[in-house]
Amino acid sequence: MSFWSDPIEVLGMDGDDTLWRCQDGFDHAESEFRALLSPYADAETADRALNATVRRNLDMYGYGVKSFALSAIETASELVGPALTTQMVGRVLELGRELLTAPVELLPGASAAVGALRAAGHRLVLITKGDLVDQQRKLRESGLGDHFDHVEVVSDKVADTYRDLLAVLECPPERFLMxxxxxxxxxxxxxxxGSRAVYVPYHTTWRHEEAADVGWHRHPAIRTLDNLVELTHSL
Amino acid sequence: MSFWSDPIEVLGMDGDDTLWRCQDGFDHAESEFRALLSPYADAETADRALNATVRRNLDMYGYGVKSFALSAIETASELVGPALTTQMVGRVLELGRELLTAPVELLPGASAAVGALRAAGHRLVLITKGDLVDQQRKLRESGLGDHFDHVEVVSDKVADTYRDLLAVLECPPERFLMxxxxxxxxxxxxxxxGSRAVYVPYHTTWRHEEAADVGWHRHPAIRTLDNLVELTHSL
Incomplete structure (x- = not known):
């Protein structure tokens, strides 16, 4: 007897902080940014100003490293004012380049999980938010690229995003698992x-998103990607 | 009798400079960038340096406005050196914001062409290169969004890009027209x-891409989107 009422046809997987580390890199870049601005602003001020700029620019820039770099340059201009130097601008550009070229570090169990899901015969789709070029680079370097039937980089993950994608994939919602x-x-x-979801927690986003919890816990929450492989035996 | 040997199922349309103006905006931003740097570099030097930076960063940044803005800031840092001011950095950021918020100007016949193609019953897919958030904004503001069954923003348009997309859409190549x-x-x-293409020239890209011509002229070349509507009668 299947764990699910309907068999799963399409399996969607997130990339950043599900299959490979991402937030750690941004955390490091933000820490370097605070250090760069430390002669002009304390850590809390720099942090608050950067977050405010990122939020203000979100509709216009979207998510991703290039958006982060542009917002960081804008924040540095605001906080440092006329004392802004070419070196400071160069360092912020460099923080962006570091994020865009850092080696991709797979999370434990990611490769085995993706391989097992693929072997189980589902259509496997990477559904990830952020910058197109950067996400494609990460997938390529992850070595997992061949396992995915399709890659969908989206600007935001809201209900309509998934509805549109399932329409294109011609998959009924009840046969989709994310x-x-x-x-x-x-x-x-x-x-x-009306689809199913499996939640794989990651340490750095957990506390932040917990605040917005309005019922996700009703869904199969698994602790690691290893558990996901076990789960696939009943899909 | 059909103009085509196979009926067309999926119709792909490019956005920038096919349905709406794009290159004009970048031309204007580059001209403003040259003016900004004029105390430090002549127009030709500024132009050459910016193009070199954009090309050097293409693999890392990809196409689009945010990539352009980051490369323009890098170029300004190089050319101006220690004299770089907060105001100059701010102006380059502003050039990016202007591109990202400029009203979308449809090209003549775009609305009628898309409407007619949609009415003819094909699956209509916008296939466009560049920045995800920016392209989605332009499609939304164009008023053409409802006509498209699917939107695909890609990092580059090479043969594999189209192969992958047609596989997802489950459309045989001979039934696809771009x-x-x-x-x-x-x-x-x-x-x-092995698919078909229709070429709609646009004034500012024509000379540039002509140099790379290796046979595109064997395909139905139409001069305006109005001709495309006529063409649809035989699809």
């Missing part, structure tokens, strides 16, 4: 359209 | 995979 580390992006909107 | 203004992106790779 796996990811973000309750807000990978679980709630998926549940909203 | 419409666009770029021989290199919209015609040649499409022909390479």
């Amino acid at each position: 796996v990811g580390n973000s309750p807000l992006s990978d679980v709630l909107p998926v549940v909203e359209i | 419409v666009g203004n770029s021989p290199l992106s919209d015609v040649l790779p499409v022909v390479e995979i």
Whole structure:
């Protein structure tokens, strides 16, 4: 007897902080940014100003490293004022380049999980938010590229995003399962359209998104990608 | 009798400079950038340096406005050196914001052409290169969004891009037709995979891409989107 009422046809997987590390890199870049601005602003001021700029620019720039770099340059200009130097601008550009060229570090169990899901015969789709070129680079360097039937980089993960994607894939919602580390992006909107979700927590986003919890815990929460492989035996 | 040996199922359309103006905006931003740097570099030097930076960063940044803005800031840092001011950095950021918020100007016949193609019953897919958030904004503001069954923003338009997309759409190559203004992106790779292409020239890209012509002219070249509507009667 299947764990699910309907068999799963399409399996969606998130990339950043589900299959490979991502937030750690941004955390490091933000820490370097605070250090760069330390002669002009204390850590809390720099942090608050950067977050405010990123939020203000979100509709216009979207998610991703290039958006981060542009917002960081804008924040540095604001906080440092006329004392801004070519070296400081260069260092912020460099922080962006470091994020865009850092080696891709797979999370434990990612390769085995993706391989097992692929072997189980589902259509496997990477559904990831952020910058197109950067996400494609990460998938390529992850070595997991061949396992995915399709890659969908989206600007945001809301219910309509998943509805549109399933329409294109001609998959009924009840036959779609999404796996990811973000309750807000990978679980709630998926549940909203009548699909299933599996939640794989990641340490650095957990506390932040917990605040927005409005029911994702009703879904199969697994602790590691290893558990996902066990789960596939019943799909 | 059909103009085509196979009926067309999926119709792909390019956005920038096919449905709406794009290159004009970048031309204007580059001219403003040259003016900004004029105390430090003549127009030719500024132009050459910016183009070199954009090309050098292409693999890392990809196409689009955010990539342009980051490369323009890098170029300004190089050319101006220690004299770089907060105001100059702010002006380059502003040039990017202007591009990202400029009203979308449809090209003549775009609305009628898309409407007619939609009415003819084909699956209509916008296939466009560049920045995800920016392209989605332009499609939304164009008023053409409802006409498209699917939107695919890609990092580059090469043969594999089209192969992958047609696999997802489950459309055989011989039943796919692409419409666009770029021989290199919209015609040649499409022909390479055994599909059809329709070329709609646009004034500012024409001279540049002409140099790379290796046979796109064997395909139905139409001069305006109005001709495309006529063409649809025989699809």
